Amino acid sequence: MRNWEQLEQTQPAIVKMLTNSVEKNRLAHAYLFTGGRGTGKKEAALLLAKTFFCAQRQGAEPCQTCRECKRIESGNHPDVHIIQTDGASIKVEQIRNLKKEFSLRGVESHKKFYIVQDAEKMTDAAANSLLKFLEEPDGEALAVLLTVQIHKILKTIISRSQVLQFAPLPADLLIKKLTEHGIHEKYARTVSKMTNDLEEALQLCQEDWIAQARNKVIQLIDDLSMRPRYAFITLQEEWLPFFKEKTEVQLGIDLLMLWYRDVIRMQVDQTDQIVYIDQEDKLQDHALKLSQEKLGNNLQAIMDAKRRLDANTAPQLLMEQLLLRLQEG
Ligand SMILES: [Zn+2]
Incomplete structure (x- = not known):
């Protein structure tokens, strides 16, 4: 797993923006990461999750060795949720289940982090359901939506997220x-x-x-x-x-x-x-x-x-x- 310093080699603007916000304690409630496949969107989202939870981070850099970091790395953190397509789309039930999770408090802390992969594949119902979620942000929740096709994302979702455009991979x-x-x-x-x-x-x-x-x-x-x-x-x-x-x-x-x-x-x-x-x-x-x-x-x-x-x-x-x-x- 790479750290911010390594990701900076390919996505300097993104890393600068995110690490700055972490250090100044000014993270948005929702981010929309857009850009081609292989540009490091999911990697950046998981790094941000580690930074969000890590107990021993140095500046914005998560330690990668504490329990929080390790469980995120292995995909076993109880307060980090990754929504993926179920078949061809992301369905409204998946967003409803996510909300249910959130209505309970964080399992181990007050913090919750969720990543919606292939966000352009949300059905209209799912997108509208998520929208309500984004409109009433919980202070301790952070959402990161990932997409390769931002033109397929609801305008209202885009307007409620901070959009970060990942640069194409250098040849x-x-x-x-x-x-x-x-x-x-x-x-x-x-x-x-x-x-x-x-x-x-x-x-x-x-x-x-x-x-x-x-x-x-x-x-x-x-x-x-x-x-x-x-x-x-x-x-x-x-x-x-x-x-x-x-x-x-x-x-x-x-x-x-x-x-x-x-x-x-x-x-x-x-x-x-x-x-x-x-x-x-x-x-x-x-x-x-x-x-x-x-x-x-x-x-x-x-x-x-x-x-x-x-x-x-x-x-x-x-x-x-x-x-x-x-x-x-
Ligand atoms: Zn850590």
């Missing part, structure tokens, strides 16, 4: 987390350029999707540079059947863009930033062959293709025209 940290999940570095680097949401990144890595997608891109690039006439066959037989849905087409185009960005990085000697790390020889070769002007044109062509996809141009037409432009002089 290097995302890569580290992905490799900790057993993802090969070459794939971790690739998806880290496509999203900064850990969960989404893991999804892209599922069932080798990213490995296959990357291979399709490399194959198309090979065709374009060595046997241009085959590029259209590859497009028909390999690319289009693989990148089918609109979101997939989009990701395919993004992967192509990453290739040309890599070539530019090669030209300017920023090799530590390269995504296709297993293709350095080929990138080097392209970096020598392609002029900066041509690379600029290619990136422009890819941007245009993305725009046309947004405007609902058929993927096949759009990709064929993109290939023609990539092949030009």
